[in-house]
Amino acid sequence: MNIVILGAGAIGSLFGALLSKKNNVVLIGRSIHINAIKKENLIIEGFTQFKNKIPAVHSISEIKICPDLIIITVKSYDTESALKKARNIIDKNTVILSFQNGLDNIDKIGKIAVRKQIIAGTTTHGSIFQKPGLIKHTGKGKTVIGELDGRKTGRIMKILDVFNEVGIETKFSKNILKEMWIKTIVNSSINPLTTIFQCKNGYLLENPLLENIVKKVCEESTKIANSEGIYLSIEDMYQKTREVIDDTSENYSSMFQSYKKGKKTEIESINGILIKIGKINDVDITINNILLYIVNSMVN
Ligand SMILES: NC(=O)c1ccc[n+]([C@@H]2O[C@H](COP(=O)([O-])OP(=O)(O)OC[C@H]3O[C@@H](n4cnc5c(N)ncnc54)[C@H](OP(=O)(O)O)[C@@H]3O)[C@@H](O)[C@H]2O)c1
Structure with missing residues (x-):
């Protein structure tokens, strides 16, 4: 080929x-x-x-x-x-x-x-x-x-x-679109939080405060998916996110790596799009909005 x-x-x-x-x-x-x-x-x-x-x-x-x-x-x-x-x-x-x-x-x-x-x-x-x-x-x-x-x-x-x-x-x-949503929901917490707190992925589950924020982001992002007709359970998405964090605990996320190199991040395509869809469908976007705001203020 x-x-x-x-x-x-x-x-x-x-x-x-x-x-x-x-x-x-x-x-x-x-x-x-x-x-x-x-x-x-x-x-x-x-x-x-x-x-x-x-x-x-x-x-x-x-x-x-x-x-x-x-x-x-x-x-x-x-x-x-x-x-x-x-x-x-x-x-x-x-x-x-x-x-x-x-x-x-x-x-x-x-x-x-x-x-x-x-x-x-x-x-x-x-x-x-x-x-x-x-x-x-x-x-x-x-x-x-x-x-x-x-x-x-x-x-x-x-x-x-x-x-x-x-x-x-x-x-x-x-259902590749659903796979893309799942990856985006997982990334919507891991990527910005590791960038803001400048840590390896694993730290998100070691620190109880961050663990709780991961859960809240998962919940909000999954509700946005559901509002768009992509039906996923909050519990499944939280477990999936925990699995990814465990499997990549020693890694630095791609967003944090971009930040460290002084490069643009993909946050607009992850949290930014979730916010856009959430606004259209009139569902809560508060936490995604805060994460987007902080990451953008760090890189600009
Ligand atoms: N890396 C992973 O493990 C991984 C895993 C799964 C998914 N992804 C996804 O895959 C995508 C790529 O990620 P990556 O980590 O491979 O990024 P990357 O290392 O930055 O690779 C993209 C490359 O494309 C170059 N590029 C940009 N515009 C170009 C153009 N017009 N012509 C030729 N080259 C151009 C970039 O150059 P500059 O850097 O100079 O702009 C960069 O070298 C992202 O969406 C990422 O989220 C990555």
Whole structure:
């Protein structure tokens, strides 16, 4: 399969490296990372060991293949600008798969590409961009993908095979939008709270005050999901969040890492969208609003 990774950073480079074992993969990323890959190799350390020169470009005009699949792995706030540049390589049969966190990426992609070409996924793999050319696979996780309308189509089954063949354990979801909501609800507490309190994920359950706030955020975010017709139980979502915190207790969340690097965070696509939906549906958004306000005031 011809695959283009749009946004070769932490997760995109990891998936690109693994997929390149059996597919024609081209990475699109920033010059500094691409030059390091061209000069030396793309090196993956940690749970995946990889050292190879894979095709990598920093400009869409250098892409010579017609992609069957474009995997979008830029941060949510870069989705539209990255995809606009990639417009010319999107064929009518190209499938566009987003692994991004947050709830607004599909709509952003849909402004530029035809909605029926878009599929979505979530992954719990952990990956960190160490330095140009070097990625660390910090946590082995699960990946799910699905059509936006839930159908088990030929193209989704083909992409599942392509992922599983190269060792990215991937399952089909008949409700990928619900999976995205679940991930967003979990992230809505872990990401901002670890950023505000500048702590590892595990500390959220060690400190009783923070543990209580995690519970309150989960409750509010789940009620927002329910108001949108995504029916999830508050207790299940709280347990799920606790599980994720336990499994990643030694990790720093992606939002806290962005903050430490002085970069923009994805809070607008997580808590920001929850607030927007909550306001429309007239449900309480107080805690999400406070978290958004504090994180934004820290980074600006
Ligand atoms: N990392 C993980 O473990 C993980 C796991 C699950 C889901 N996710 C989600 O996956 C998405 C990507 O996360 P990540 O951690 O991989 O982020 P990342 O390391 O920042 O990777 C994104 C890369 O894309 C680059 N980029 C942005 N716009 C571009 C453009 N127009 N052309 C080429 N490259 C461009 C970025 O460069 P700059 O940094 O210079 O902007 C960055 O190198 C996020 O939505 C995240 O929440 C990540």
